[in-house]
Amino acid sequence: MKVRVLGAAAGGGFPQWNCNCRNCRGFREGTLNAKARTQSSICISSDGENWLLFNASPDIRAQLASFEPLQPARKLRDTGIAAILLMDAQIDHASGLLMLREGCPLDVYCTDPVFEDLSQGFPIFPMLNCPTWNGGFARQPVSPDAEAGFEIPSIRNLRIHAMVLSSKAPPYSPHRDNPVPGDNIGVFVEDLATGGTLFYAPGLGEVEPHLEPWMKRADCVLVDGTLWSDDEMIRQEVGVQLGSTMGHLPQSGPGGMIEVLQPLQARRKVLIHINNTNPILNEDSPERAELTRQGIEVAWDGMEIDL
Ligand SMILES: N[C@H](CSc1cc(C[C@H](N)C(=O)O)cc(O)c1O)C(=O)O
Ligand SMILES: [Zn+2]
Ligand SMILES: [Zn+2]
Numbered sequence: 001m002k003v004r005v006l007g008a009a010a011g012g013g014f015p016q017w018n019c020n021c022r023n024c025r026g027f028r029e030g031t032l033n034a035k036a037r038t039q040s041s042i043c044i045s046s047d048g049e050n051w052l053l054f055n056a057s058p059d060i061r062a063q064l065a066s067f068e069p070l071q072p073a074r075k076l077r078d079t080g081i082a083a084i085l086l087m088d089a090q091i092d093h094a095s096g097l098l099m100l101r102e103g104c105p106l107d108v109y110c111t112d113p114v115f116e117d118l119s120q121g122f123p124i125f126p127m128l129n130c131p132t133w134n135g136g137f138a139r140q141p142v143s144p145d146a147e148a149g150f151e152i153p154s155i156r157n158l159r160i161h162a163m164v165l166s167s168k169a170p171p172y173s174p175h176r177d178n179p180v181p182g183d184n185i186g187v188f189v190e191d192l193a194t195g196g197t198l199f200y201a202p203g204l205g206e207v208e209p210h211l212e213p214w215m216k217r218a219d220c221v222l223v224d225g226t227l228w229s230d231d232e233m234i235r236q237e238v239g240v241q242l243g244s245t246m247g248h249l250p251q252s253g254p255g256g257m258i259e260v261l262q263p264l265q266a267r268r269k270v271l272i273h274i275n276n277t278n279p280i281l282n283e284d285s286p287e288r289a290e291l292t293r294q295g296i297e298v299a300w301d302g303m304e305i306d307l
Contacts, residue, residue, distance in 0.1 A: 001158060001191035001307045003044050003198060003220070006053075006063035008299035009037035010226050010275040011092030013059065021236050021277050033283040035300050038063055039092045040202050040273040042222070043070065043081070046157040046191050050082035054187075054200065056096030066302065079103050082154040085142070086110040088184040088203055089117035090170045097124050101133045108137040109152070111162075111182035113175055115139055121172045144185050146214065161188040165211060167203035167224075168247025184247065188214040196307025198222060199266075202273040205247040207260050218266050219307050223257065224248050225271025225298065228278050228287050236277050248273075251280070251291070258294055272299040 007013075014037045015024035026032030038059035043051040048069060057063065064070045070080040084106060086094055097118075100106060108125075110118070118124045128136030142150070146163035167184035169175035175183050186201035199218035203226075207215070215221055226248035233239030243250045251257045251271065261269045271291070274280065279287040280298050291298065 001044055001046050001189065001194060001196050001198065002048060003042055003222070003305040003307065004067055005272065005299045005301060005303040006041040006043060006067065007038035007057050007059055008272050008274055008301055008303070009039055010273045011039060011090070012276060013037060013039050014274065014276040014281060016276040019238065019276055021238055023278070023281050024276050026282070034281045037274065037301050041093075041096070042200065042272070043067070044158070044189060044198070045069070046155065046193060049080065050155050051080045052152060052155050052158065053081050053084045055087055055093035055202070056084055056100060057092055058095045060096030060099045063301075077103070081106065083107040083109060083140070083152050085160070085187070086114050087187070087201075088167065088169065089114045089122060089173060090203070091122065091172075093202075094118060094122065094124060097137060098128070101128050101136070104128060104133045104136050105138045107140050107152070107154075109140045109142045111142045111144055111185060113169070113180050113182040115141070117169065117173045117175070121174070122170070142185070144182050146188065146210070157192040159190045159192055161190075161214065162186075163188070163210065163214065165201060165204060166206040166208060166247070168205065186211060186214075188218060191307060194307065198307055203247055204249055205244060206249060215264060220268040220270065220305055221261065221264060221266045222270045222272055222299070222305075223261075224273055225251065225257070225280065226273050226275045226278070228252050228280055232275070232277050238277060252287070258290070258296065261296055262294060268297065268305055269295060270297045270299050270303075270305070274298065
């Protein structure tokens with residue numbers, strides 16, 4: 001299985017359009033040793049031709065243009081996207097579906113709560129369900145029954161185990177403060193040909209016991225790297241919410257993602273969905289040095305992982 005990171009930043013990207021925090025300002029001034037990043041999304045494939053897109057970020061157009069296999073030009077209108085799987089209904093993870101309307105119908109796999117949010121609060125599915133967009137997206141249900149797993153017909157040799165996890169439904173959702181199972185999922189993907197395995201959870205607020213066996217089994221763990229510290233946005237005076245309030249486990253501190261990743265045997269431990277305020281974006285920061293000491297990588301746009 002090939003994993004391609006299309007976007008590695010949290011909502012707003014890096015640098016964020018309206019932000020002049022030390023990272024965003026430093027990047028613009030050319031004084032920060034960092035790479036720009038678009039909003040988080042990855043795609044995976046077992047054959048290099050049929051790709052499963054995880055989330056559709058607002059930056060999807062540029063992201064598709066940056067990776068040639070996603071525009072194979074085999075016919076007048078074409079895409080390498082065989083299907084889309086949504087991890088949640090967050091604006092920065094789903095709004096890119098609107099940019100794909102010319103390619104409908106396309107299969108979009110999502111849980112019932114995500115389908116509800118994207119049919120009511122942020123009604124992408126009904127909006128595009130019209131003749132102009134060929135009826136819009138074809139929603140395929142995802143049951144977060146990890147043990148069972150499922151395969152996507154157009155994507156050979158990949159078995160996907162979806163599991164409920166604790167993060168946050170989007171701010172517009174009625175589930176925001178009344179969570180239901182399936183608001184957010186993580187996935188364990190197994191390549192049935194190579195045996196390679198990936199655990200992917202760009203939004204992860206708490207590592208509950210039912211996730212641990214899957215994380216321990218994965219060759220690559222690609223997980224939530226939004227904030228270095230829980231109060232990062234408050235301390236930098238760019239926000240009022242804690243990371244934990246937004247459904248993201250910070251890297252540092254007791255019980256943080258560094259501690260979670262440390263005992264895992266995965267040969268690749270990678271953080272993704274990095275907020276623009278996060279000091280790990282600065283490749284010369286002590287925080288980045290700590291990650292390196294721990295064998296933890298920071299995803300960047302264009303990163304490829306072979307499993
Ligand atoms: N998903 C979010 C939590 S992550 C996230 C964070 C921001 C903050 C923004 N980058 C900034 O620095 O001001 C904007 C977003 O769009 C995000 O998705 C939630 O549910 O609260
Ligand atoms: Zn996000
Ligand atoms: Zn910033």
